[in-house]
Structures are given as structure tokens and as C-alpha cells.
Amino acid sequence: MIPLELEVKGNFTNVISTFIILGFPSSPPIQMLFFFIFLFMYILIIVENLCIIIIICYSPKLHKPMYFFLGNLSFLETWYVTVTVPKSLSIFLNGxxxxxYVGCMSQLFFFLYLGCTECVLLTxxxxxxxxxxxxxxxxxxxxxxxxxxxLALSTWLIGLAISLLKTHxxxxxxxxxxVIINHFYCDVSPLLNLACTDMTLTELIDFILALVILLVPLLLTCxxxxxxxxxxxxxxxxxxxEKAFSTCGFHLVVVIVFYSTALFMYARPRKAQSxxxxxxxxxxxxxVTPFINPIIYCLRNREVKAAIEKLVYRN
Structure with missing residues (x-):
């Protein structure tokens, strides 16, 4: 029995204490399989991005604008997965x-903050x-x-402003x-599905902000x-x-994967069933996207591979 603190308002019950994240309901063996898959990807994401940050910091040849922004992206995605994956691991492991409520809104805010920041950073x-x-x-x-x-500071400030408005x-x-959130983290659509009061204004503002933070950067990128x-x-x-295209081809792949999934999830005018x-x-x-981004950017990048070899050889 899960204790809930509830406050009755008319015919509605306003949850002020606890939500239940449904996750991926399945048998215990499948849950353990999910646990190890998510744990493996989470560890690799953290290690990959930390390695990129260290390599960029300690390799003078990588002290260029391109790698400065890549370092920002790696720092962002380190926290991006940390917002959602650890809670999912807890659900898989021990249910x-x-x-x-505060934790859910905090998770929502930081997930939106980092996601919105990444939109602008890719642009x-x-x-x-x-x-x-x-x-x-x-x-x-x-x-x-x-x-x-x-430019880097602006990306973080724009992401902060959009996420604050949405979360508010x-x-x-x-x-x-x-109070059951049919998702594996607190996200916009699952929370809207639980709302009882008139949310026309909230949906409209959320939709407009989603279009602004997704379509404007996407149009500028295109x-x-x-x-x-x-x-x-x-x-x-x-x-x-070939040399000119190789400098931007991998970034283009990341943009396509990121925006195709983001537009599907967030650029819809009505609440979506989870x-x-x-x-x-x-x-x-x-x-998955934070997992493959370091691979796309670095394993095929000659300057990064040369910096890794030099750093390893020196140590």
C-alpha cells in the first residue's frame, strides 16, 4: 500500500505528495534485463562524455570553437541521462x-531545461x-x-527560460x-493526462513554447x-x-535523430496518451541519442582520435 497525502478540492483530488511512475511493467526477469541494459548504457554514456571533456581540456589542438561546443554538449548529456536513468534503474531493481511531487516537478524541469538547451546548442x-x-x-x-x-551562455539561458515557463x-x-504516470519519468504529456481542471491555457502555452524551442532552432539549422x-x-x-562535408556530416546525423524524436514527442497541440x-x-x-552522440562525433573524428592516442601514449 503506497501512502498518499491528498487534498480534496471540490470533485477533484489534488496530489501534493506522491506520484507513481509506471515504467515498463513486465515480469521480474525482464525487469532485471532492462536494469542491466539501462545500467550498461548509463555507465557508457557517463564514461564517454567525461572522456570527451577531459580530452578537450587537456589537448591544446582541440582548443577550438567546434570542440568547445562539443564539450558543452558532453557536459549537458552527462546530466541529461542522470535526470531520468537512475530513477528507472531503481524501478527495475527493487520496484x-x-x-x-517536488521530485517529479524537479525531474520535469531539469529534463526540459537540458533538452531545450540541447536544441539551441545543436543550432x-x-x-x-x-x-x-x-x-x-x-x-x-x-x-x-x-x-x-x-553563444554558449545564451543556449543555457534560453533553455532555462523555456523550461521555467513550462514547469510553472x-x-x-x-x-x-x-497518480499513475504512464511513463518511465515525469514528462509533459503524462502529467497533462492526470490533470482534472481546465488546462486550455497550459496546453496552448506548452505547445507554443515547444514550437518555439523546436522549430526555430530547426529552421536555423536547416x-x-x-x-x-x-x-x-x-x-x-x-x-x-569530402573534407568539407566530413566536418559537418556527423553533426547532421545527430540533428536528424534528435529532432525527429523530439518533434514526435513534443510538437503536438493536444495532450498525447503515453x-x-x-x-x-x-x-x-x-x-539512445546521448549514447550514440559521442560515438558519432569522436570515433570518426581524426583530431579527436589523434588527441586520444597522444594522451594515452603520454600517460
Whole structure:
């Protein structure tokens, strides 16, 4: 029996203490399988991203704007998975699927904060590649360290503002007597599905903010890559075209995976039922993408591989 502290408001029950995260209901052996899969991916994500940060910090040849933003992305994704995966591991291991109201809203805020920040950061990284390929002679002048710091700071501030607004309006909702969140973490749609009061304003604001934080960066990213592809097509040397495309091809793959799942989950005007297919998409969005990003960015990057070899050889 799970204790709940409830406050009755008219015909509704406003949960002020505890939610229940449903997760992935299955038999104990399957739960243990999920536990080891999530644990393995979580450890690898943390190790991969920490290694990237260390390599960038200790390799002078990687002290460039491109790797500065990559370091920001690795730092972001280290915390991104830490917001959701540890609680999922607890559910898989011992069935501890309760989460306090404050804990749920905190998880929602930080997940939105880091996700919104990543949207803007990917756009900044696309802009960096645009300047490097389309304006190579002015790259050092435009992408100076002062401007890079402003861009990085702006990404975190924009993510903070969007997530604060979203979380504020959702936290003001009155929830029904059902406190079961049909998801593996506290997310927007599952919480909206529990609300009893009129949430027209909350849904509208959430939808508008989702479009702003998803579509505006996506359009700017697409514009950057349109200019990049145009510039690459004008390069007569095939070797030069291949080299130019290799500097942004991996980032483009990350953008496609990230935005395809994010748009499916969040750019919908009405609350979405958290069915199993949505959970699987969320796993890709919240766990798989941070897992493959370091692999995409680094294993095929000659400068990073050279820095790793040099660092290992020196030690």
C-alpha cells in the first residue's frame, strides 16, 4: 500500500505528495534485463562524455570553437541521462516506483531545461560549421572566444527560460485521484493526462513554447546546412568536398535523430496518451541519442582520435 497525502478540492483530488511512475511493467526477469541494459548504457554514456571533456581540456589542438561546443554538449548529456536513468534503474531493481511531487516537478524541469538547451546548442554548432565552411577566411575573426562564450551562455539561458515557463504552468494544474504516470519519468504529456481542471491555457502555452524551442532552432539549422551544401557543391576538388562535408556530416546525423524524436514527442497541440510506442520513442530521445552522440562525433573524428592516442601514449 503506497501512502498518499491528498487534498480534496471540490470533485477533484489534488496530489501534493506522491506520484507513481509506471515504467515498463513486465515480469521480474525482464525487469532485471532492462536494469542491466539501462545500467550498461548509463555507465557508457557517463564514461564517454567525461572522456570527451577531459580530452578537450587537456589537448591544446582541440582548443577550438567546434570542440568547445562539443564539450558543452558532453557536459549537458552527462546530466541529461542522470535526470531520468537512475530513477528507472531503481524501478527495475527493487520496484521503487514512487516519486514525490517536488521530485517529479524537479525531474520535469531539469529534463526540459537540458533538452531545450540541447536544441539551441545543436543550432549553435551548425552555425559554427556554417562559418567554418562558408566563410573560412573570417572564421577566426567571427568565432572568437568572447563570441563563443556568449553563444554558449545564451543556449543555457534560453533553455532555462523555456523550461521555467513550462514547469510553472504544469505545476499549477490540479491532478485527479489517479497518480499513475504512464511513463518511465515525469514528462509533459503524462502529467497533462492526470490533470482534472481546465488546462486550455497550459496546453496552448506548452505547445507554443515547444514550437518555439523546436522549430526555430530547426529552421536555423536547416538554413545553415542549406548554405553549407551550396558551398560544398561549389568546391571543384572532390577531396575538398569530402573534407568539407566530413566536418559537418556527423553533426547532421545527430540533428536528424534528435529532432525527429523530439518533434514526435513534443510538437503536438493536444495532450498525447503515453502508450508503449511513445515510451520507446522517449527511450531513443532520452537514452539512445546521448549514447550514440559521442560515438558519432569522436570515433570518426581524426583530431579527436589523434588527441586520444597522444594522451594515452603520454600517460
Amino acid at each position: 521503487n516506483n514512487t516519486i514525490s 549553435v554548432m551548425a552555425f559554427d560549421r556554417y562559418v567554418a565552411i562558408c566563410n573560412p577566411l573570417h572564421y577566426q575573426t567571427i568565432m572568437n572566444w568572447h563570441f563563443c562564450f556568449i 504552468f504544469i505545476s499549477k494544474l490540479t491532478f485527479c485521484h489517479s 538554413l545553415s546546412y542549406l548554405c553549407i551544401l551550396t558551398a560544398i557543391c561549389q568546391i571543384r576538388n572532390s577531396t575538398g568536398r 502508450i508503449n510506442s511513445n515510451k520507446l520513442v522517449s527511450v531513443v530521445y532520452a537514452v
